[in-house]
Amino acid sequence: MAKRILYIEDDADIGGWVKEDLESRGYEVIWLKSGDGAAEWAADADLVVLDVMLPGLDGFTVGQRLKKEAPGVPILMLSARTAVDDKLQGLRFADDYLTKPFHPDELAARLDVLQRRYGVPEEREIECGHLIVKPELHTVIDSRTGEEIPMTPKQLQILLYFLRNRGLVLTKEQIYEAVWGEPYLEGDKTVNVHIRYLREKIELDPGNPQIIETIRGIGYRVRK
Amino acid sequence: MRRGKGLFNLRSSLMSKYLLIVLSAIVLIPFAFPLVAVILSLSSGPIANPGPSNPYQSASRLEKMWHQEAARLKGASPEDVNAALKRIRSQYGKARMFWVDGGGTLRLALPDNPHLPAKWDASYTVAYMKNAVNGNVFTTIAFIGGSVKSGFMAFQVPRSEMGSSGTGIGARYGTILVSGILLILGLFLFVSLLFFYRIRKRLVRLEGAMTAPSESGIPQPVAVTRTDEIGRLERSFNDMIRQLERSREREAEEEALRRDLVAKLSHDLRTPLTAIRGHAFSLRQEPLSDKAKESLGLIDRKIDSLGRLIDNLFSFTLLSSGKYPYHPQRIDIVRMVRTHLAGWYPAFEQAGFEIDLDLPESSVYWEIDPQWLERVLDNYLQNVLRHAKSGRYVGMIVSDRGGGSIAIADRGPGMTGESDEKGAGIGLSIAALMLKDMKLRSDVRSGPEGTVVFILPE
Incomplete structure (x- = not known):
């Protein structure tokens, strides 16, 4: 089933183009030219993309109302964060911000991240090298043999965190705090140790890792 | 206008x-003497009656006494007259007296006076009297029994004797004069002092109001209680404050208007820019020549830089x-720099940069707004990516010495060198402003070999 995006934009040119682009990426797009009646649509939407400077009600007012009506639907604001800070001072209802003129690829990427953050059901199978990861079943399968690779819950959580942030370089602090849910303490080697054991299980050659890449001095990355 | 009116x-x-x-001080001076006299009399008894201490004091009384004595001697024998004179002499020891009988013969002089002639004729008597009146001896003459035929008797007292009590009274009046003047002078000084003290108090209060500004930085108005010169000064001061407040409000309004204008303008510029990008993106889906694709890529880059x-x-x-918005907090810059560079890593990697990171083992804390520092780092890293492409190197070094420092190094042509993209000016101005507000400074060392930007506490 296609994800439904509620898109509120007054400019016909931009609206038509973004709608077309998002549809070509497999989304269902409901495009409104003003904030009127947006609240009724919000409950049925998976995501909201909102332009700030709407005629009549401005984007901030619309956004606040949407968040009230449908708190579970993530909102992406097409605005500079500084403008939001200046105007709202604490009423930060938006989940992400994107400044015009945005690139369609970036918009798509941000929408992906938002969906994952809001627990929009994940893909059932993720391919990564010779691995097939099934997040719902908590299993990792070696595609060459079809056998399951046994893992501790923490190892699986780390791998899933990498897969959700594929292409991004993650620092050990970020990994620790995302997986353990506690503030990282200086000098803690837990993440390094866990990643070493994880590599022994999933890498073909743990001495020359191909799946979890080390970025010297910064952190780790799983490539797209 | 008001000043002219105020003067009059x-x-x-x-x-x-x-x-x-x-x-009032001048007018009060004459009144001071009776006042002082009353005060003095209250403290030392009446002064109008000096008492019997000096029997020679009053000339009129002596004269009266002499004439009474003379009248009483009517028909008395010369011996009686002698006796009477001796009795009077016993009362007035300092006086001299003599008498001459009806025949002009000097009968008795007390004390004995050889200068007096034995015989008195009429002309001599008149001459003597004339001398006596102008002389420094008080002289009174009375006819015995009130009749010229019985002769006359004279009574003489040196005028210095009579004045002896007079000088006492004079000294007393001198005291009154001096203390009266002193009293008025003292009173005048006291009232003057009070007058100036109150002026001073009001001026000090005004000064306090001027130098104690409220939260807005503008002093509070003062309460005007009087209409004199200081009152007018206070009123002018209040007027000035009101004007200051008005101009401050106007300034804030203009500032808000300008900000609003820039906000609207930036939005209005972004909208067509986004549309251009949309159309360029649509064009890309069409079959295009290589040159057209190259042009589209250029348009895309220009849109990005215009957006920035x-x-x-x-x-x-x-x-x-x-x-x-500025929200400072205690931030570990080692961790922040690592996370930040992690975000930039793919962009540098894609541009073929060598990425170098040198961090200390332990944390370094700064009291700053992390979003601000990220923005500053973004500006510098953006610059490296755009202007130092030729060096293919970016390095970030955090040091824990001297309160900590962050260095961003590249091997580009240097900041003065030519670069293919312009427009870094405003980004660097923003970085400079932000650093200043965070009490940090940047130190740039740029040469043809590359550029190092240090960020360190002021």
Whole structure:
């Protein structure tokens, strides 16, 4: 089933183009030219993309109302964060911000991240090298043999965190705090140790890792 | 206008008030003497009656006494007269007296006086009397029994004897005079002092109001209680404050208007820019020649840089008017730099940069707004990516020495060198403003071999 995006934009040119682009990426797009009646649509939407400077009600007012009506639907604001800070001072209802003129690829990427953050059901199978990861079943399968690779819950959580942030370089602090849910303490080697054991299980050659890449001095990355 | 009116407004002028005080002092001086006299008499008894201490004091009384004595001797024998004179002499020891009988013969002089002639004729008597009246001896003459035929008797007292009590009274009046003047002078000084003390108090209060500004930085108005010169000064001061407040309000309004304008402008510029990008993106889906694809890529890059420029313009307006939200907190810059560079890693990697990171083992804490520092680092890293492409190197070094420092190094042509993209100016201005507000500074070392930007505490 296609994800439904509620898109509120007054400019016909931009609206038509973004709608077309998002549809070509497999989304269902409901495009409104003003904030009127947006609240009724919000409950049925998976995501909201909102332009700030709407005629009549401005984007901030619309956004606040949407968040009230449908708190579970993530909102992406097409605005500079500084403008939001200046105007709202604490009423930060938006989940992400994107400044015009945005690139369609970036918009798509941000929408992906938002969906994952809001627990929009994940893909059932993720391919990564010779691995097939099934997040719902908590299993990792070696595609060459079809056998399951046994893992501790923490190892699986780390791998899933990498897969959700594929292409991004993650620092050990970020990994620790995302997986353990506690503030990282200086000098803690837990993440390094866990990643070493994880590599022994999933890498073909743990001495020359191909799946979890080390970025010297910064952190780790799983490539797209 | 008001000043002219004020000058002649005598009722409410400090000058006229003080003049009034001086005038009252002058007018009061004559009244001071009776006042002092009353005070002195209350403290040392009546002065109008000096008592019987000096029997020679009053000439009229002596004269009266002499004539009474003479009248009583009517028909008395010369011996009686002698006896009477001796008796009187016993009362008035300092006086001299003599008498001459009806025949002009000097009968008795007390004390004995050889200068007096034995015989007195009429002309001599008149000459003697004339001398006596002008002389320094008080002389009174009475006919015995009130008749010329029985002769006359004379009574003489040196006038110095009579004045002896008179000088006492004079000294007393001198005391009254001096203490009267002193009293008035003292009173005048006291009232003057009070007058100036109150002026001073009001001036000090005004000064306090001027130098104790409220939260807005503008002093509070003072309460005007009087209409004199200081009262007018206070009123002018209040007027000035009101004007200051009005101009401050106007300034804030203009500032808000300008900010609003820039915000609207930046939005209005972004909208067509986004549309252009949309159309360029649509064009890309069509079959195009290589040259056309190259042009589209250029359009895309220009849109990006224009978008950044608009963003910077907006940020700069907010920053310069102090409206850019600032939330400082204690931040580990080692961790921040690592996370930040992690975010930039793919972009540098894609541009073929060598990425170098040198961090200390332990944390380094700064009291700053992390979003601000990220923005500053973004500006510098953006610059490296755009202007130092030729060096293919970016390095970030955090040091824990001297309060900590962050260095961003590249091997580009240097900041003065030519670069294919311009427009870094406003980004660097923003970075400079932000660093200053965070009490940090940047130190740039640039040469043809590359550039190192140090960020360190002021």
